[in-house]
Structures are given as structure tokens and as C-alpha cells.
Amino acid sequence: MGNATHVTIVYQLAADSRSQAEQIAENISIEQSVEMPAGTVPASASASLPTIEKVDPIDENLWKAVIHYPVSIIDGDPTQFLNVLYGNISLLDGIKLLDVHDQYFAELLSGPAFGIQGIRKLLNVHTRPLSCTALKPVGLSAVELAGRAGQFARGGIDIIKDDHGLADQSTAAFTERVSNCLKAIRDGEQHSGKRTCYFPNITTSPARLFSRFQLAVDLGAEGVLISPQLTGIEAMHEIAKTAQVPVMAHPAFSGPYVIPKSTGFSMELYYGKLWRAFGADAIIYPNAGGRFTFSKETCQALNQQIRKDFCIFKPSFPVPAGGIDLVSIPDWIKEYGKETIFLVGGSLYKQDTGIEQATATFQQMLGPDE
């Protein structure tokens, strides 16, 4: 701990020439550190100045810059780390963050408390891929939602997460929903003979988030769902650091950080490195071929980043989602491998056989555990 002197950030820059790219890199290094015009930085603050390692061409009008920032300007505050990564330059078009080098992450952040092995242990499932579904829609009563949760559990689903739009609406208030669903799931487990975990959505304001988290844990929930771009990313880290139950991260409100080509972050950096380092044990993202528009190659790269060696952090589970058709699950398993949680929502609800049988079919597709 405390050995890194610099954090190294890799940017993609849109520029017409090398000299323009170098000027942009210089501007970024100033904007994200001292934020003062050249010549006005006092000598006693010179240790705050970044150094530009290099600016290399990537493609026509596209450059890669590597800049080293002194960690003294972050000094242990994860939210200030995010600010140094992308605070003011978020307001400039043509700058995309490709990567942040690893060492400093481990000094600043805790990563997942459970990760792949921790979630597998909760479920007592060791090798096969995992199944997940979303409990919905908003507007049903707690009893009605619990009825659905019970059917999923009878069918043998591994994880039921709340729809990210289930908050504390009076139609199914949080405590009532979580209690009823857990009871129905425990009953359903008697039928299926296997474990089903429930991850209620605790996304809300900072003032209510921690008490809602503790309430979920105290009621017996085996995990929680958080949309970190709504709660503040470090809020997720603070929940994860308690190491009480796994955290599943939902991408609501995060699209503009990864969708535009010329701004934001690479998917691998944003969901794969940042969210994992900030404590997500499982990371939901919009899969290729569904309602959203990422390519299969991008999703593959993201899966790898979520699972691969990264500092001292446990590997997390990628959770492809967003319109996966039940019949396509065997193909996706071939593509993404076993260390994946497949989140199927709508496609289970619309099977003519009903939820319980559709879930049993889903479970069969995952193959035996070994």
C-alpha cells in the first residue's frame, strides 16, 4: 500500500495532426490537475503537475496519449480519483479514456468482496454458468411479485434480482416486497431442492441507501442491486466494503459514459475496471443482439476484463442482459463461457409454459454442475 507515485491514464484523442494531439494532451494534463494557465503554477505546487509519456498515432485523425498523474492530487479519495480521471475533460468532445494502469487501483480501492467464487459459494454451484432473472413489473403488489419470485424459485433459478425500477413505491414497499419475496423463494426452494438468491434493488439517495442496504441484509437478502451512476460510484464501493452480501451493478444512467464514440470511457475500462475496482461482484451490461447495440466483440472484451487478473481484486461475474432470448442461451454459453451469469427477464415471462416451466428449461440449458 502507498507505493504508487503516479497513476497512468491512456486517452484516445481526436486530432488532425501530431502537433494538435500533443497540444490536447498538454491541455488535458493541466485541466485534470492544477487547472491553471502555463506560467502561473507556483513552484511549490509543481509536484502536482502530470508528465506526458507519449502521444502516438492510432489511426487517421486519432491519437493515443499516455499521461502520468501524481497520486498526491488524489491522496486516497476514490471520488477525487474519478474527478482526476474525467472531471473537467468530460466537458470536452473528442477525448475518450481507454485505460488506467493497474497499480494504484489496489491502493485506493477494495474491489469485489465476493466475486465469482463468493457468489458460487453462496449458491453451492461450482462450475456451470449461472441463471438470473428480473422481478417485475413495477405496479404489482408485494404479494403478486412474491408469487412470481416463488415461481422462479420453484423452477430453480439461481438469482432473482429486482427490476432496477423497483424502489420503495407504495404498490410494493421495500420491506414488504423483500420479506414476501424471500418467504416465497424459501418455499420455492423446497420444491426445487436448490438454492435461489434474491438481490433486491437498494438504489436510492445517499441518505437512505445505507439504511436500505442494512434492511435488505437484515431481512435475509443474499445480495443487492445498485445502479452506481445514480447513487454515485463510490456509494457502491462503501456498500461493497462492508462485505456483507454481494453487489450486482446495474448500468442505468451510465450510457453516456460508454455509448458515444468520441467521449467517455471504453466499456472495458468503465464497467470492467472501474466498476469492478469500486466493488461490483457482478456487472450487468447490455448484451449484443438484444435491445441495445454493443457488438459481440465488445462484449467479449468486457467479459474478459471483468474476470481477468487485475491487481489483487477478485474476478467478478459478467452479467449480459437486455433482451436475451431463452432459446439463444446455449449459443451464448458457447460464446461467453461458464463464468457468466445470464440474465433473462422478458423472455421467461412470455413463454406459454408459464414462469416455473420456462425457468426449469433455462436451468436445463445451463448443464450439470460438476
Add this chain to the structure above:
Amino acid sequence: MGNATHVTIVYQLAADSRSQAEQIAENISIEQSVEMPAGTVPASASASLPTIEKVDPIDENLWKAVIHYPVSIIDGDPTQFLNVLYGNISLLDGIKLLDVHDQYFAELLSGPAFGIQGIRKLLNVHTRPLSCTALKPVGLSAVELAGRAGQFARGGIDIIKDDHGLADQSTAAFTERVSNCLKAIRDGEQHSGKRTCYFPNITTSPARLFSRFQLAVDLGAEGVLISPQLTGIEAMHEIAKTAQVPVMAHPAFSGPYVIPKSTGFSMELYYGKLWRAFGADAIIYPNAGGRFTFSKETCQALNQQIRKDFCIFKPSFPVPAGGIDLVSIPDWIKEYGKETIFLVGGSLYKQDTGIEQATATFQQMLGPDE
């Protein structure tokens, strides 16, 4: 309170035809509410379904959709309101939020506790535009920063805000920085014969934000600076609701919500309506002609939105920033009018006359108070 049955959201959609635009509007209304395939929404949840009022052409391949969402799916949770506005559709390109109709804001949110009149009262300045500068750079000691704060105060500046990159770094730890700066400012006021307010940056994680806020207030700070896209937007609302001191909002990390043409929010909606409704008394944005790239027309429209009648909310101060040259201040006053806080940072630091004299020149440009 509690009278609105629906919240009305206006979207800009990229689509090749009316039928495609109508399909996208339909998809949005489902995605942002029940998130289930057509035909699978149970009758008992039908009250959660939005209604599409209309889809009209704006321009070639550009459409406007107006959708009414039942407030029951939000039910009093401001963070869930943000999720309904933009949660999952943030992941789809080609959808931009143009406006949200007013009524529901006032039922859900408190708006600024001080606003223009409250900040003017603190400063005892009634009609002229206000001056603001940024205390920096990171890396200076608390004593060095306080020396600068004192010079600004001697020059008669109205508001000194911390650079948004000043957190709790050991070079100038929060308590030491705020105490020293306030002392130097009080001394400087003796020289200038007028009030100077200090707004330290309290942006940090949810777990530390509220205690840092209270510390700032207890030390005597007259306001605070928050980057709501780093803390979570509702965290700002919770700070503002305490109504202890004004909140100045900084746009760090918010660029992707307003920069891309085909996704995110209009500037007026995001900074002008949302941040104001979530409690910002003063809203910093990157001004035209500086280091960032918004047009003067966009900035004018934003200024108007920040100040104009909007529910029961007090008007807030627009704070144009990001590379304003001191010599251009008289022109900007003509453009933006007196109900504006002009934030000049770097340009004051680089004047040959030194900070105190540069600040006095800045103050003279603002004209007399009447």
C-alpha cells in the same frame, strides 16, 4: 402537493420515418416503466403504463415524442425519478431528453434554498453582477492557499470557491484549508470594506459528504461547492434541503449528459431544470468562447432557464466559467445581464499586477451596486 398524476417527458428521437419514430417512442415508454414485452404486462400493473401523447417531426430524420408517465412508478423518490427519466434509455443512442414538464418537480423536489436573492443577501449586494474566483492549485499548502484567498478578499471579490480538485489532500487538508482561508478572508475584508464568501469543495463519497458539509458550515464557510455527478445528484438535494448555506454546483463528470448531439439531455433541462430542482443555488457551466465549446446561444438559453419561473423554485444564479478572460467581462455583462455570477480563475492569476489588483479591476468592471 401530491396532485400530479403524470410526469411528462419530451424526447428528441433520431428516426428515418414516422413509423420508426413511433416505434422508438413505444419502446421508450416500455423500457422506462414496466420493461416487459408487449402482452406480458399483467392487468394489475397496467396503471404503470405510460401514454404517448404524440410524435411530431422536428427536422429531417429527427422527431419529437411526448410521453406521460404515471407518478406511481416514482412515488416520491428523487433518484427513481432520475431513473425513470433516463435509466435504461441512457444505453440507447439517438434519444435525447429535451424537457420535462413542470408540475411534478415541485411535488418531488425542494429547489434552491437560497437562490439569487439569498446569495445577494449574504453578500449585501443587491443589483450588480457578482464576481467569483477559484482557489488553486492543488499542491499548495493550506497557508499558501489562504494567502491567495486573502489577496482575493483584499481585492474585494464576492465569492471564492475551491477548485473542484481540492478535496482532502494532505498538502492542504480540508479542515486546515477551510480554517486558514476563512481567517485570511476575514482579514482581507477589513481591507476591502466588503463581504467575501468562501465556498469550499465538499465533493466526496456519500459516507463522508454530510460530515464534511457540516464541518464546512461549522467552520464558518458561507456556502459549499459540490460536483453532483460525482456525489450522486440526490446527494446535492439532501445537502440543499438542510438550507444552512447555498450550494454551488460544478459540472465535473457531467459532460457526457450534455455534450453528445444524439444522446443525453438538453443543457437547459440538465443544468437548468434538474440541477436547479435538485437544489443548486448557483450553477457553474462552461461558457462560450473559453476552453469548452458551447455556443453563446446555448449559454443564453441556459441562463434563462436557470433564472426563470419554474414551479415554486427560487431562481438560481448562472455561473459561466471555464476560461473567461478578465478583459471580456464588460462584454459578458452586456450579454448575460446582472443576475449572473462571473467565475474568473486563471485570468486573475496571470495578471502582471498580482491577484489583489486584478481582483479590484474585476470588481470595478461589475459597476456600482444600487
